[in-house]
Amino acid sequence: MKIKRWVAISAVVAAGAMVLAGCSAGASPTPTSTSSTAVITVNGSEPQNPLIPTNTNETGGGKITDNIFAGLVYYKADGSPVNDVAESIKTTDAQNYTIKIKPGLKFTNGEAVTAKSFVDAWQYGALFSNKQLNSYFFESIQGFSYDKDSPLTGLKVVDSTTFTVALVDKEADFPLRLGYTAFMPLPAVAFKDMTAFGASPIGNGPYKIKSPTAWQHNVKIDLVVNPAYTGPRKPKNGGLSIIFYATEDAAYAELQSGSLDVLDSVPNTDLANYTTDFPGRTVNQPAAIFQSFTIPSNLAHFTGAEGKLRRQAISMAVNRDQITKVIFQGTRTPATDFTSPVIAGYSKNLPGSGVLKYNPTEAKKAWAAADAISPWTGSFQIAYNADGGHQAWVDAVTNSIKNTLGIDSSGAPYPTFAQFRTVITNRTIKTAFRTGWQADYPALFNFLGPLYATKAGSNDGDYSSAAFDALLKQGQAQTDVASANKLFQKAQGVLLADLPVVPLWYSNVTGAYGKTVSNVKFGWNSVPIYTDISKG
Amino acid sequence: MVWYILRRLLQLIPVFFGATLLIYFMVFALPGDPIAALAGDRGLNPAVIAQLRAHYHLDQPFIIQYLIYLRGIFTGDLGTSFSGQPVSQILAATFPVTLRLTILAVIIESAAGILIGLVSGLRKGKLFDASALVVSLIMISIPIFVIAFVSQFIFGIKLAWAPPTVSEGAPWGDLILPAFVLATVSFAYIVRLTRASVIENLSEDFVRTATAKGLSRRRVIRVHILRNSMIPVVTYIGTDFGTLIVGATVTEGIFNVPGVGRTLYQAIIRGEAPTVVSFVTVMVIIYVVFNLLIDLLYGLLDPRIRYAK
Numbered sequence: 001m002k003i004k005r006w007v008a009i010s011a012v013v014a015a016g017a018m019v020l021a022g023c024s025a026g027a028s029p030t031p032t033s034t035s036s037t038a039v040i041t042v043n044g045s046e047p048q049n050p051l052i053p054t055n056t057n058e059t060g061g062g063k064i065t066d067n068i069f070a071g072l073v074y075y076k077a078d079g080s081p082v083n084d085v086a087e088s089i090k091t092t093d094a095q096n097y098t099i100k101i102k103p104g105l106k107f108t109n110g111e112a113v114t115a116k117s118f119v120d121a122w123q124y125g126a127l128f129s130n131k132q133l134n135s136y137f138f139e140s141i142q143g144f145s146y147d148k149d150s151p152l153t154g155l156k157v158v159d160s161t162t163f164t165v166a167l168v169d170k171e172a173d174f175p176l177r178l179g180y181t182a183f184m185p186l187p188a189v190a191f192k193d194m195t196a197f198g199a200s201p202i203g204n205g206p207y208k209i210k211s212p213t214a215w216q217h218n219v220k221i222d223l224v225v226n227p228a229y230t231g232p233r234k235p236k237n238g239g240l241s242i243i244f245y246a247t248e249d250a251a252y253a254e255l256q257s258g259s260l261d262v263l264d265s266v267p268n269t270d271l272a273n274y275t276t277d278f279p280g281r282t283v284n285q286p287a288a289i290f291q292s293f294t295i296p297s298n299l300a301h302f303t304g305a306e307g308k309l310r311r312q313a314i315s316m317a318v319n320r321d322q323i324t325k326v327i328f329q330g331t332r333t334p335a336t337d338f339t340s341p342v343i344a345g346y347s348k349n350l351p352g353s354g355v356l357k358y359n360p361t362e363a364k365k366a367w368a369a370a371d372a373i374s375p376w377t378g379s380f381q382i383a384y385n386a387d388g389g390h391q392a393w394v395d396a397v398t399n400s401i402k403n404t405l406g407i408d409s410s411g412a413p414y415p416t417f418a419q420f421r422t423v424i425t426n427r428t429i430k431t432a433f434r435t436g437w438q439a440d441y442p443a444l445f446n447f448l449g450p451l452y453a454t455k456a457g458s459n460d461g462d463y464s465s466a467a468f469d470a471l472l473k474q475g476q477a478q479t480d481v482a483s484a485n486k487l488f489q490k491a492q493g494v495l496l497a498d499l500p501v502v503p504l505w506y507s508n509v510t511g512a513y514g515k516t517v518s519n520v521k522f523g524w525n526s527v528p529i530y531t532d533i534s535k536g
Numbered sequence: 537m538v539w540y541i542l543r544r545l546l547q548l549i550p551v552f553f554g555a556t557l558l559i560y561f562m563v564f565a566l567p568g569d570p571i572a573a574l575a576g577d578r579g580l581n582p583a584v585i586a587q588l589r590a591h592y593h594l595d596q597p598f599i600i601q602y603l604i605y606l607r608g609i610f611t612g613d614l615g616t617s618f619s620g621q622p623v624s625q626i627l628a629a630t631f632p633v634t635l636r637l638t639i640l641a642v643i644i645e646s647a648a649g650i651l652i653g654l655v656s657g658l659r660k661g662k663l664f665d666a667s668a669l670v671v672s673l674i675m676i677s678i679p680i681f682v683i684a685f686v687s688q689f690i691f692g693i694k695l696a697w698a699p700p701t702v703s704e705g706a707p708w709g710d711l712i713l714p715a716f717v718l719a720t721v722s723f724a725y726i727v728r729l730t731r732a733s734v735i736e737n738l739s740e741d742f743v744r745t746a747t748a749k750g751l752s753r754r755r756v757i758r759v760h761i762l763r764n765s766m767i768p769v770v771t772y773i774g775t776d777f778g779t780l781i782v783g784a785t786v787t788e789g790i791f792n793v794p795g796v797g798r799t800l801y802q803a804i805i806r807g808e809a810p811t812v813v814s815f816v817t818v819m820v821i822i823y824v825v826f827n828l829l830i831d832l833l834y835g836l837l838d839p840r841i842r843y844a845k
Contacts, residue, residue: 046619046802047619048618048619048806049618049619049620050619050620128583128584128587129587131584131587131588131591132584133584135584136584146583146584147583195620198620199620199621216704217619217621217625217626217629218626218629218630218794218798218799218802219704219794220704243792245701245792246788246789246792246798246801246802247789247790247792249685249790250700250701250789250790250791250792251792253688253689253692253693253700253701254700254701254792256693256700257692257693257696257699257700259699259700259701259703
């Protein structure tokens with residue numbers, strides 16, 4: 001039920017008094033078409049940027065571009081990549097890739113999808129003066145520059161269906177990236193007038209926009225099946241109508257009334273009741289989002305042998321099961337590693353992962369051992385931004401630490417995210433602080449390299465470990481994902497011993513769907529796999 | 537009269553400059569960098585950020601940004617949103633929707649409010665009057681979002697009399713429920729205003745005279761009481777029209793009405809100065825024009841009111 005009971009009761013009173021004499025608007029009859037041509041109605045939000053793949057970095061636009069474009073690969077629900085436009089992606093050294101695409105594919109305007117369609121699109125996306133939000137995705141290709149116009153010299157067209165990519169360094173997970181929005185091909189017409197193209201894009205994906213004016217700003221966008229698409233994502237429905245909602249609550253109300261088919265984020269206020277509102281038709285599964293708190297490497301009492309013990313003690317003092325159940329109503333999954341369950345290579349029982357389990361006795365023991373090295377003084381604080389709804393869990397975590405270890409522990413709020421990030425970036429913060437990471441593409445390395453490699457861009461705690469760096473490098477030099485992942489798991493063993501951050505949990509995606517649709521599955525990136533949904 | 541109108545219209549010019557300058561400054565002073573927000577949690581390369589800032593003139597000092605915006609207005613270019621849509625197009629798409637919603641709400645609140653207020657006033661102290669007062673008190677004290685959620689739940693989901701949110705194109709039928717919600721609070725005020733005004737006029741000399749002349753009660757009420765009681769009510773409805781156009785943000789959000797309030801809210805969140813300033817400026821102008829119209833209406837209602845040159 002949408003509204004808490006007491007509100008509903010006072011509502012009946014108010015409604016009776018409201019003299020709302022007969023407001024009849026004629027309830028719209030539920031369309032019950034039972035063929036595979038039925039259109040699925042789903043929730044979305046107004047894209048923040050024009051619909052250009054290399055400039056789409058948020059879910060509102062990504063939901064659309066991912067369905068009207070087909071990249072070299074696409075991701076199955078478990079995050080594993082499957083060739084879409086690509087015929088093969090080969091490498092012998094994890095640095096030079098030869099990519100062959102399937103012949104005979106076409107954009108919806110009839111233009112052929114060739115090697116050039118990819119190379120030109122990537123060149124456009126990477127060029128400095130084009131100021132594309134996703135340009136950093138091309139940074140590992142030779143020739144990329146962040147501060148001047150410089151063509152990607154690493155891209156070469158061999159023939160109409162083959163091109164080669166030369167990377168700056170060995171990167172085993174490069175093929176895993178190729179399903180991301182930024183790597184989509186573009187037809188030649190796009191480069192003539194990118195602004196016009198961004199308003200009504202021409203793609204090669206399972207769907208296409210219904211008409212050049214299908215994007216009704218702030219209202220919705222209509223997609224229909226692209227008959228020219230012959231790839232593995234052939235839609236099992238007649239199209240998508242993506243409605244832009246101002247609030248999650250409005251979308252939830254529409255789902256309850258039956259005019260919305262699939263909702264991919266349940267509003268917080270309905271988490272307590274959504275499973276009873278839509279019995280058997282809900283989704284609650286981990287997303288590619290990893291939550292933790294970072295203990296900076298130079299924090300007093302948290303360095304050397306003493307630091308290792310204290311970090312372990314604190315990690316074992318956090319009752320993750322209870323907090324995820326009570327505070328988050330089961331919409332978080334307790335962490336067992338540094339990645340996410342939707343990524344191939346995720347592991348439940350890495351050697352040393354015992355430190356991620358609540359264990360008050362061991363925690364006290366470790367803390368006492370650390371006190372023997374140097375006695376503890378002061379308070380253990382976790383900083384957070386107060387504008388993001390973090391207070392409840394930070395308080396719960398610090399209480400758990402306080403009660404288990406018998407030390408003073410509390411949250412340290414900063415008013416806004418901007419202020420919070422500023423003190424972290426300029427390293428003036430003198431406490432632990434909350435950190436989170438959402439993967440751009442389903443690869444283990446994406447959860448490790450940018451966060452914990454020495455001097456990496458998002459290594460906010462300045463962690464540095466030669467053993468960890470070496471394992472990462474070794475992993476990136478592999479030519480197949482499975483053997484690379486083994487090394488990345490080994491690298492996580494180093495992290496579990498050092499605990500540069502204390503893993504907490506993975507965020508879940510919560511969704512619900514109507515009676516008329518079936519086969520609703522959510523992808524690794526928390527977006528439903530629309531092409532597989534059938535209606536009727 | 538013509539001079540009066542002209543003078544009032546001329547006042548629009550300083551109001552326009554003052555409002556745009558003030559609003560532009562406020563958007564400028566908003567904490568947080570819109571480009572950083574555009575980049576999300578991950579952050580962008582500083583060089584890309586600098587380039588985007590230059591593109592939207594965000595690297596210029598405040599007054600230059602404002603002058604660039606003003607130059608745009610006088611050349612018919614209100615700027616574009618981050619998603620590449622011209623602001624003039626957004627204005628044209630959203631204002632008619634909100635205007636329709638507001639018109640519906642004003643019709644509902646004034647028709648119901650004046651009628652109930654009049655009956656209440658005429659039967660002062662009776663059961664009808666007492667219950668009208670209680671109901672209006674309840675409506676004034678319940679926050680609008682509670683009324684909105686509750687009526688969405690009851691009429692939109694449980695009874696399915698109306699769609700819970702407004703569908704594309706915002707047809708009149710879909711707007712009835714949000715209009716009722718929007719009308720509730722003002723309805724209560726109109727009831728109370730009309731009632732007080734009617735009671736006051738009932739004891740006026742001219743009413744007694746009219747009754748003594750032998751006019752029918754119906755005519756006394758219609759011509760002598762109601763018309764004279766309308767002056768404060770019309771003032772209220774007029775300002776309310778402006779307030780509703782500007783302030784329907786909450787209701788528009790809950791019922792997903794693609795109107796002014798919702799769009800403006802999103803633009804503020806994203807820090808899109810051109811959209812925010814253009815919207816608010818149009819709102820200010822609407823407000824001023826409506827105030828003028830109300831002032832002119834007084835003359836029609838009460839022949840004693842005359843506007844000097």
